[in-house]
Amino acid sequence: QVQLKESGPGLVQPSQTLSLTCTVSGLSLTSNSVSWIRQPPGKGLEWMGVIWSNGGTDYNSAIKSRLSISRDTSKSQVFLKMNSLQTEDTAMYFCARNWEYFDYWGQGVMVTVSS
C-alpha cells in the first residue's frame, strides 16, 4: 500500500537550513507528484510546494525564495530544503501524494527552530 514517511532533525537553529526527507513506498515518483505541507503549532495548514512526476516543481510564492524540493527516484525519496529559518518556521512538516488532492499523507515530522 501507499506510504509516506518524513524524517529530519527535530531542532534547527535560526538562520540555518532545514533538510527533510520524504521516503515513499507503494508508488513510483516518476508517475506521482509529492507535495510538502506544514502546520505551525495550533494553527492551520500551509501548502509549501510540489515536485511533479516529471521532476518539475512549483512553490508557494510566500516562501519560494527560501525553498527547494528535489528527489531521488532510485531511492523513492523526496527532499525539502529551506534556508534562513526563523522561529515562525517551527511547525509539523508533512509530505503528501499528489498536488491537487492529497490522498495519502505521512505522519509528519516536528521541526523546532530555536537556539
Next chain:
Amino acid sequence: DIQMTQTPSSMPASLGERVTISCRASQGISNYLNWYQQKPDGTIKPLIYYTSNLQSGVPSRFSGSGSGTDYSLTISSLEPEDFAMYYCQQYDSSPLTFGSGTKLEIK
C-alpha cells in the same frame, strides 16, 4: 492568492446530530474544493474531493456540496470518531490554500 474562510472555527455538537461546516473562497473556484479531517494525534485523512466526491472508505454520513465561492461539508449523524478538526482546500489556482479549520467538539 485565494483566501478560504471557514466557519465556524469551533462547533460543539452532540452524538447523532447533523452538522454543516462552511467554506467560502475569495473568488470562484469552479468546484475545485477538497475536505480533510485531522485527528488529535495529528493524522490527516482525506474525506471529499472535487466538492462532492467521497474518498474510498469514508462513511456515507459525510457529504459535500457547493459551487462558485460557497461550499459545505455535512455530517448527517455524528459518531464518536467524527470529533476532530476539519479543513477545506482549494486547488483552482496556485498556491493551493486551506481554510483555517473547524474544530468539532463534543457538547
